[in-house]
Amino acid sequence: xxxxxxxxxxxxxxxxxxxxxxxxxxxxxxxxxxxxxxxxxxxxxxxxxxxxxxxxxxxxxxxxxxxxxxxxxxxxxxxxxxxxxxxxxxxxxxxxxxxxxxxxxxxxxxxxxxxxxxxxxxxxxxxxxxxxxxxxxxxxxxxxxxxxxxxxxxxxxxxxxxxxxxxxxxxxxxxxxxxxxxxxxxxxxxxxxxxxxxxxxxxxxxxxxxxxxxxxxxxxxxxxxxxxxxxxxxxxxxxxxxxxxxxxxxxxxxxxxxxxxxxxxxxxxxx
Amino acid sequence: xxxxxxxxxxxxxxxxxxxxxxxxxxxxxxxxxxxxxxxxxxxxxxxxxxxxxxxxxxxxxxxxxxxxxxxxxxxxxxxxxxxxxxxxxxxxxxxxxxxxxxxxxxxxxxxxxxxxxxxxxxxxxxxxxxxxxxxxxxxxxxxxxxxxxxxxxxxxxxxxxxxxxxxxxxxxxxxxxxxxxxxxxxxxxxxxxxxxxxxxxxxxxxxxxxxxxxxxxxxxxxxxxxxxxxxxxxxxxxxxxxxxxxxxxxxxxxxxxxxxxxxxxxxxxxxxxxxxxxxxxxxxxxxxxxxxxxxxxxxxxxxxxxxxxxxxxxxxxxxxxxxxxxxxxxxxxxxxxxxxxxxxx
Ligand SMILES: Nc1ncnc2c1ncn2[C@@H]1O[C@H](COP(=O)(O)OP(=O)(O)OP(=O)(O)O)[C@@H](O)[C@H]1O
Ligand SMILES: [Mg+2]
Numbered sequence: 001x002x003x004x005x006x007x008x009x010x011x012x013x014x015x016x017x018x019x020x021x022x023x024x025x026x027x028x029x030x031x032x033x034x035x036x037x038x039x040x041x042x043x044x045x046x047x048x049x050x051x052x053x054x055x056x057x058x059x060x061x062x063x064x065x066x067x068x069x070x071x072x073x074x075x076x077x078x079x080x081x082x083x084x085x086x087x088x089x090x091x092x093x094x095x096x097x098x099x100x101x102x103x104x105x106x107x108x109x110x111x112x113x114x115x116x117x118x119x120x121x122x123x124x125x126x127x128x129x130x131x132x133x134x135x136x137x138x139x140x141x142x143x144x145x146x147x148x149x150x151x152x153x154x155x156x157x158x159x160x161x162x163x164x165x166x167x168x169x170x171x172x173x174x175x176x177x178x179x180x181x182x183x184x185x186x187x188x189x190x191x192x193x194x195x196x197x198x199x200x201x202x203x204x205x206x207x208x209x210x211x212x213x214x215x216x217x218x219x220x221x222x223x224x225x226x227x228x229x230x231x232x233x234x235x236x237x238x239x240x241x242x243x244x245x246x247x248x249x250x251x252x253x254x255x256x257x258x259x260x261x262x263x264x265x266x267x268x269x270x271x
Numbered sequence: 272x273x274x275x276x277x278x279x280x281x282x283x284x285x286x287x288x289x290x291x292x293x294x295x296x297x298x299x300x301x302x303x304x305x306x307x308x309x310x311x312x313x314x315x316x317x318x319x320x321x322x323x324x325x326x327x328x329x330x331x332x333x334x335x336x337x338x339x340x341x342x343x344x345x346x347x348x349x350x351x352x353x354x355x356x357x358x359x360x361x362x363x364x365x366x367x368x369x370x371x372x373x374x375x376x377x378x379x380x381x382x383x384x385x386x387x388x389x390x391x392x393x394x395x396x397x398x399x400x401x402x403x404x405x406x407x408x409x410x411x412x413x414x415x416x417x418x419x420x421x422x423x424x425x426x427x428x429x430x431x432x433x434x435x436x437x438x439x440x441x442x443x444x445x446x447x448x449x450x451x452x453x454x455x456x457x458x459x460x461x462x463x464x465x466x467x468x469x470x471x472x473x474x475x476x477x478x479x480x481x482x483x484x485x486x487x488x489x490x491x492x493x494x495x496x497x498x499x500x501x502x503x504x505x506x507x508x509x510x511x512x513x514x515x516x517x518x519x520x521x522x523x524x525x526x527x528x529x530x531x532x533x534x535x536x537x538x539x540x541x542x543x544x545x546x547x548x549x550x551x552x553x554x555x556x557x558x559x560x561x562x563x564x565x566x567x568x569x570x571x572x573x574x575x576x577x578x579x580x581x582x583x584x585x586x587x588x589x590x591x592x593x594x595x596x597x598x599x600x601x602x603x604x605x606x607x608x609x610x611x612x613x614x615x616x
Contacts, residue, residue: 095287163356165326167345168352169372183362265468 016072025241032234050235059221067201067218068137074200075193077139078146083189086147087181090154104147107140112205134210138200146196187258191251198247254266276301276459277427281331284321291317292483303475304453308467313585314483319429323352335426351420355435357412359404365415366400374478390422393452397596410441418463421452430462434469442490446473467507471495479483479503497608504538504610511539518607523553525607542568542586543606546592552601559594573600578615
């Protein structure tokens with residue numbers, strides 16, 4: 001095959017994949033704007049009615065708030081638990097990293113249903129609200145993702161030497177952490193937070209199994225709507241998709257901004 | 272006589288269960304530059320970190336200016352340290368990097384400004400004060416790291432292979448600058464390196480270590496000319512290491528007619544052989560087998576008629592000696608030096 005022909009084939013495959021993946025999204029989006037769309041190739045008319053209806057419904061606001069708090073709480077707990085561990089591993093004791101890498105992939109291997117059964121059996125007798133169990137479980141499930149993202153923040157610079165240098169210059173460990181570690185892992189921590197937030201925001205399996213109808217999150221609501229009101233559910237899907245696209249965009253911007261060394265230094269100079 | 276400023280007494284260091292340093296003792300005199308020389312993995316960094324307070328599992332005593340400091344934390348020791356990786360803070364300008372320690376000490380802005388600028392002047396980096404570490408060359412970063420440590424006027428400055436990441440030319444000029452700062456500012460420095468040439472060039476004193484032990488401490492000249500054990504004889508320079516029996520086979524004696532001890536080791540420095548006869552010298556017959564050009568010197572392998580190979584180095588001032596042709600070399604008996612104390616490992 002000539003190089004030209006192989007490029008054409010590659011392009012063809014990519015175009016096909018793109019259409020295959022994008023069509024459902026585009027159709028869903030169009031559907032969310034259409035007055036009605038049955039037995040015709042194109043919708044009869046366009047409207048924003050579904051959007052205003054959904055946004056106006058108290059149910060929507062409630063699920064949004066729940067998902068949002070779930071995401072926020074999980075992110076805070078995950079950061080509070082894992083950032084010190086990753087910091088310790090990178091700065092005080094690099095040898096533990098190989099063990100950590102093993103531990104952090106464990107959640108991948110435990111199916112949600114087993115985790116939930118285990119958690120319920122373990123905590124059923126104790127007077128702990130299920131919502132707390134849920135948040136802790138989701139934080140745990142986010143571990144592989146959060147750990148990796150946080151660990152990436154420590155790549156590329158000798159943080160151990162920087163931290164020890166600050167101590168030798170007379171600073172306390174806490175101040176050294178605030179002055180020389182935090183400013184240089186900011187971007188990485190921000191990425192880790194956004195990733196953790198997004199994954200907790202969209203969590204379905206654990207929430208549904210553990211609390212189900214008692215704590216309706218965006219995802220659960222979305223599946224319920226799908227069965228009852230197609231158009232409303234397509235509106236929700238569209239909103240959710242745009243939200244994810246927005247987060248991805250922010251992630252890309254952060255990474256671009258900080259991967260160029262000059263940018264990061266100029267940024268520092270502005271202060 | 273200069274006093275012993277830093278004293279390491281019976282130092283033992285354990286890292287993740289391994290006893291890396293056992294019962295090590297040495298001294299550093301005030302206002303001197305002492306190098307800490309040893310092969311890779313011999314524990315140089317480990318000892319330096321212990322002195323700075325960055326290793327916690329340490330036994331024995333560390334005395335600085337008469338005070339025991341081994342139980343103080345790193346930020347209470349008034350010791351400066353320059354890391355091999357420079358460890359500059361990338362989020363701060365060069366000025367802020369150098370000012371870091373003064374700010375920790377809560378000095379006033381005027382004082383900070385004055386002292387930092389004076390220090391940047393010393394290391395010729397005033398024009399880079401607003402730059403960020405990522406915009407500097409390796410040699411410039413190194414100078415910032417040194418300035419950042421020196422501006423605090425530490426009692427003792429530790430430098431861990433500060434030049435190893437730089438190319439040969441800059442290494443030579445920076446090591447001379449470091450020596451100059453040391454003498455001008457009167458700082459006591461402990462300088463780690465695995466480069467003998469570097470150690471010889473700038474030190475008042477050299478401490479050679481291997482496998483967690485001090486092998487010998489002394490002036491560069493003493494370290495070079497009078498190795499105290501077999502490790503030293505093999506590690507330093509390009510010495511010939513021969514037993515008394517082998518010297519007898521070559522027809523050599525030691526100076527002042529001391530008798531050779533059969534199983535004692537002796538060193539003979541390769542540059543002390545001469546192709547020309549002198550009244551005291553012993554003649555050794557044989558021939559050159561290889562010849563390599565080192566620039567200022569020429570290095571030969573000589574096979575004596577007694578079938579003992581010798582390393583020979585001659586100044587590169589005339590036609591090189593012919594390979595494979597019988598010739599005679601001369602050696603003054605004073606050049607034969609016993610590897611001292613007999614109990615050396
Ligand atoms: N955290 C640690 N845990 C266990 N062993 C260690 C640790 N750090 C260093 N070592 C071991 O201690 C020994 C001395 O290490 P050290 O870094 O002090 O050597 P060095 O003389 O500085 O070598 P180099 O010239 O390569 O820098 C090495 O054998 C090393 O493997
Ligand atoms: Mg080292």
